[in-house]
Amino acid sequence: MxxxxxxxxxxxxxxxxxxxxxxxxxxxxxxxxxxxxxxxxxxxxxxxxxxxxxxxxxxxxxxxxxxxxxxxxxxxxxxxxxxxxxxxxxxxxxxxxxxxxxxxxxxxxxxxxxxxxxxxxxxxxxxDSKNKKLTVYNQRIRYEQELVGHFFDWGQEMCDIDPSYINYYTSPASAFNGDLFLVRRRPSGGLYVLVGDFTGHGLTAAIGTIPVTEIFFRMAEKNYSVVDIVREINQKLNQILPVEIFFAATVMEVDQYASTISVWSGGLPECYIVDMENNKLLTVSSDHMPLAVLDDNEFDSSIKTYSIAHGMKLYCFTDGVIESFNDVGEMYGDERIRQVLLKENEDTIESLLNDVKNFTHGKKQSDDTTIVEINFKPLDDLPCVIDDSANTNIMPFSLEFKLSVNAMRKQHSLLQVADMLDGNNKLRQHKSYLYTVITELYVNALEHGVLGLASGDKTDPDAFDEYYQNKKMALEKLTKSEICINVFMPETCDKVFITVTHNGEIKKTNHSSIDADEQLFGRGLGIVKSLCHEFEYLDYGRVVKATYLV
Missing domain, CATH: 3.40.50.2300 (Response regulator)
Incomplete structure (x- = not known):
């Protein structure tokens, strides 16, 4: 000194x-x-x-x-x-x-x-030394924020958000949003929508949005199905994210005529399809694990498809809404959301936000918040961009799959069937719907044909658990049975014939009626009939044929 x-x-x-x-x-x-x-x-x-x-x-x-x-x-x-x-x-x-x-x-x-x-x-x-280090650190953080901000801006610019079709609200709890909302028009008609929430919030969570955004837009441009998009995102996030970070997401595909919506949902709160004309609310459950939790061989990319009608609306949320707490530690929860959605509101999102604000007495939000509203109406007015590459590499084919009892006990057998259609460029853009048709025909053959379960067993929502417990026990007892799935594209390459055959008991029932599943799930054979050009039962229900136009 x-x-x-x-x-x-x-x-x-x-x-x-x-x-x-x-x-x-x-x-x-x-x-x-x-x-x-x-x-x-x-x-x-x-x-x-x-x-x-x-x-x-x-x-x-x-x-x-x-x-x-x-x-x-x-x-x-x-x-x-x-x-x-x-x-x-x-x-x-x-x-x-x-x-x-x-x-x-x-x-x-x-x-x-x-x-x-x-x-x-x-x-x-x-x-002084610490202040200098802090200054350098802050400069680096600002640079990183600007860099991530660039990708956020790019992602938003790429989104096809028509205010008459989609309304949304998003609010980060910190400088950067760990929530992600992406929309992209499907080149062959229809719309892709992704709503997601990375673990935590801030810059660490926001970093994960970059690869998700890139994959979503890249695969949407090529007409890939929701099944393929979520699998690709899961693989990428597993490669780059630490184990403590995962991505809860809902990925949806609305068809061009707003008649069906295919949904994969993992880790996010339930979505709701609201039919105000009939004062009904359908729950779209989140059945899967979040992305980046399971390895590819464990990952389930199966989807659900729901029938919708013009005038209905779908609402999707991240957990920042449901997990808002008031002064006494009470959570806002699902029931309050449902009550708001079934009210006549000029602006439902604004009404929901006001209700949350009143509930929390204006407390500062502790998590990123995203709310998405989809107004179902035809998308015919949106120009349809046809990918010329879809007309190449097309050949007529015939595929046959025979599922033994062991195969019936495995959850992912049908995903392998759908994946085999990827080699045909024209079918790739129809993969979600073809998967839905094949799945519903297979499930109907398994549950009602091979296992002999009655649709009435699940007409009461409270009986769901009992129904699937009975299904599990019946599968365990099953010894000899077979389900055959045939997928055939003729030389015209303009349609796909799907035939599902089982060797279960003959039941002389009215197969022309819609399966009761549709009323509870928005699924079932009613969905199949809406997707397919032709649909018929043969041999007292042991054979079902569907024709899908491509």
Missing amino acids: KILIVDDNKVNIKVLSPFLKKWGYSIIECYDGLQAIEKFKTESPDLILMDIVMPEMNGREAAKKIKALSAEVYTPIIFVTALKAEMDIVDALESGGDDYISKPFDKNLLYSKIKVHERIVNLNAEL
């Missing part, structure tokens, strides 16, 4: 110097205020011992100028003076002095004062 001694009396300097050197300090000497300023500029002392009364420039004036020069660095000035008057000492301290000691001084007192200010100097140096 360097100490500058400023005194016009050289005897005083000679008295001070030995003590300071003995205490381990380096010494710089000068004899008036002007010299003190120059020495301060050239030598940068850590502490100054200065007399007040000196020629050329007194200590008070020198202290003012030195403090002005050292505004960013703490350099303590201790006046060593023979002045005794209280006002003289006050004036000296107000001019920039940090302490004083009277002449003749006590060396022990002087040593103590120097050590006190040395500690303050060291603390200030440490604080």
Whole structure:
């Protein structure tokens, strides 16, 4: 530590110097205020011992100028003076002095004062070092925020958001949003929608939105199905994200005529399809694990398809809405959402936000919040961009799959069937619907044909668990049975014939009626009939044929 001694009396300097050197300090000497300023500029002392009364420039004036020069660095000035008057000492301290000691001084007192200010100097140096590091860190964070912001802006610019068809609200809990909302028109007609929520919020969560956005738009441009999109996102996020971060998401595909919607949902709250004309609300459950939780061989990309009608609306949320808490720790929850959705509202999203605000008494949100409203109406007015590549690599084919009892017990058998259609470019854009048709025909053959379960067993929503428990037990007892699935594209390549055959018991029932599943799930054979050009039962229901136009 360097100490500058400023005194016009050289005897005083000679008295001070030995003590300071003995205490381990380096010494710089000068004899008036002007010299003190120059020495301060050239030598940068850590502490100054200065007399007040000196020629050329007194200590008070020198202290003012030195403090002005050292505004960013703490350099303590201790006046060593023979002045005794209280006002003289006050004036000296107000001019920039940090302490004083009277002449003749006590060396022990002087040593103590120097050590006190040395500690303050060291603390200030440490604080300055940390501030510089913090400045560098903040600069890096700002750069990263600008970079991520660029990708967010790009993602929003790529979205095809028609306000008459889609309304939405999104609000981050911090500088960056861990929620993600993407919309893209399907080149062959229809619309893709993704709503997602990364673990946590802020920059860490927002980083994961970059690969998801890229994959979503890239695959949407190529007419890939929801089944393929969610599988690709899951694979990518598993590669790049740490294990503690995952992505809860709902990915949807609305057909061009707003008659069906295919949904994959994992980890997000339930969606709701609202039919205000009939005052009904259909729950779209979230059946899957979030993305980036399961490996590809465990991941389930199966979808649900729902019948919709013009005038209906779908609402999708991230958990920032449901998990809003009031002052007593009560959660807003699903039931309050359902009550708001079934009310006549000029702006349902605004009404929901106001209801949440009233419930929480205006508390600051603790999580990112996103609400999406889809107004179902025909998309015919949106130009349909046909991908010419879909007309290449098309060949007629015939595929046959025979599912044994062991295959029936596996959940993902049908995904493998759908994946085999990917080699045909024209069928790729129909994969979600073909998967739905094949799945529903297979499920109907398995549950009602092979296992002999009655549709009436699940007409009551409270009986769902019992129904599927009975299905599980029946599968365990099953020994001999077979379901055959045949997928055939003729030489015209304009349609696909799907035939599902089982060797279960013959049941003479009215197969022309819609399966009861549709009323509870929005699914079932009613969906199949709406998707297919032709549909018929043969052999008392043991054979069902469907014709799908491509």
